[in-house]
Amino acid sequence: MPRPIRATVSAGAFAHNLLVAKAYAGRAKVWAVLKANAYGHGLERAARALEGADGFAVLDFQEAARLRLAGVAKPILMLEGFFKPVDLPLLAKYALTPVIHNPEQVEQLRAADLGGEIDVYLKLNSGMNRLGFSVDNLRAAYNSVRMHRQVRSVTLMSHFADADGPGGVQAQVGWLEEMARPIEGLAQAPRSLANSAALIRFPDTRFDWVRPGIMLYGCSPFGGTGASQTAAQLDLKPVMTLTSELIATQHLQAGERIGYGFSYEAVGEMTIGVVACGYADGYPRHAPTGTPVLVNGKRTRTVGRVSMDMICVDISDIHDAYIGSPVTLWGEGLSADEVATAAGTVSYELLCALAQRVPVAETA
Numbered sequence: 607m608p609r610p611i612r613a614t615v616s617a618g619a620f621a622h623n624l625l626v627a628k629a630y631a632g633r634a635k636v637w638a639v640l641k642a643n644a645y646g647h648g649l650e651r652a653a654r655a656l657e658g659a660d661g662f663a664v665l666d667f668q669e670a671a672r673l674r675l676a677g678v679a680k681p682i683l684m685l686e687g688f689f690k691p692v693d694l695p696l697l698a699k700y701a702l703t704p705v706i707h708n709p710e711q712v713e714q715l716r717a718a719d720l721g722g723e724i725d726v727y728l729k730l731n732s733g734m735n736r737l738g739f740s741v742d743n744l745r746a747a748y749n750s751v752r753m754h755r756q757v758r759s760v761t762l763m764s765h766f767a768d769a770d771g772p773g774g775v776q777a778q779v780g781w782l783e784e785m786a787r788p789i790e791g792l793a794q795a796p797r798s799l800a801n802s803a804a805l806i807r808f809p810d811t812r813f814d815w816v817r818p819g820i821m822l823y824g825c826s827p828f829g830g831t832g833a834s835q836t837a838a839q840l841d842l843k844p845v846m847t848l849t850s851e852l853i854a855t856q857h858l859q860a861g862e863r864i865g866y867g868f869s870y871e872a873v874g875e876m877t878i879g880v881v882a883c884g885y886a887d888g889y890p891r892h893a894p895t896g897t898p899v900l901v902n903g904k905r906t907r908t909v910g911r912v913s914m915d916m917i918c919v920d921i922s923d924i925h926d927a928y929i930g931s932p933v934t935l936w937g938e939g940l941s942a943d944e945v946a947t948a949a950g951t952v953s954y955e956l957l958c959a960l961a962q963r964v965p966v967a968e969t970a
């Protein structure tokens with residue numbers, strides 16, 4: 607028998623979440639963001655389940671090639687554009703839409719015969735200061751890209767830094783308007799701005815194409831415990847469920863300790879279950895004592911440090927828990943947002959970090 611840990615990925619939850627995103631999107635088209643192996647869910651599997659999207663967004667040329675090989679005919683957005691001139695022939699070959707965000711890319715594109723026509727996204731830095739053109743070089747970039755005889759269309763793109771936080775999007779939208787307005791052509795170009803958080807909170811940012819990621823995977827862009835809107839409140843269904851089983855139990859007396867560093871001390875008599883799941887499976891090592899977990903469908907908490915291959919959980923009050931009892935680390939019944947919050951991170955990181963060694967099964 608293999609180790610009992612496994613992840614299930616629900617095609618039905620994917621399809622449901624896409625409908626939720628589309629309802630928010632209204633008339634805007636939807637790029638389903640599938641970067642990072644579809645946030646750990648499996649690229650081809652996600653593309654199949656999300657076939658109702660208008661296009662798919664990835665980072666890596668290998669991911670784009672895999673989508674085409676899998677028969678995907680819809681537009682593919684390359685979120686960081688091309689990296690080196692050797693990538694350029696792949697754009698027309700695979701019908702990819704690169705995001706052009708720096709002057710080096712503009713220069714390389716200008717001189718290139720692409721071997722066919724492509725659509726291009728031009729990324730504007732509206733204040734996040736990560737990728738994109740600033741007020742100093744936006745006009746030159748736009749004119750150069752637009753003039754290329756093999757560029758069919760240019761869409762204006764930007765990304766929000768705090769659509770999920772107190773900062774909101776207002777300042778960035780203001781900057782963007784100010785920068786684009788004086789540039790003939792660009793001011794009227796189609797736009798793509800919104801990630802999941804903006805799509806949900808700021809309908810004015812939808813424009814022509816929206817770019818939801820995390821909500822398609824059934825997590826809330828606003829986090830877990832204490833979030834303004836949880837995944838359940840947003841009617842999002844968890845796509846990935848990570849489960850395992852108890853492989854041992856221990857009975858402790860007060861004062862006995864658990865795991866590496868002896869970091870947890872039993873305050874009274876207690877029963878501990880040992881779960882076949884550790885940080886080498888993608889469970890966050892920083893998850894402290896008290897991180898929520900389900901055993902036999904009942905909610906309890908982790909105790910002591912997360913090991914490479916195991917975690918310990920308190921089953922003192924779960925009297926029907928034995929070796930072989932099912933454990934849910936996150937997903938159906940326990941939102942990854944909640945686990946992430948307890949571990950001081952975001953659900954994005956948990957999902958993306960699912961380890962290669964965990965077998966993934968698809969469910970309806």
Ligand SMILES: *Cc1c(COP(=O)(O)O)cnc(C)c1O
Pocket residue numbers: 639641685765800801802803817818819820821827
């Ligand atoms: C990852 C990403 C998204 C999706 O963001 P979510 O918060 O997962 O919805 C959208 N746009 C860009 C440019 C991204 O890199």
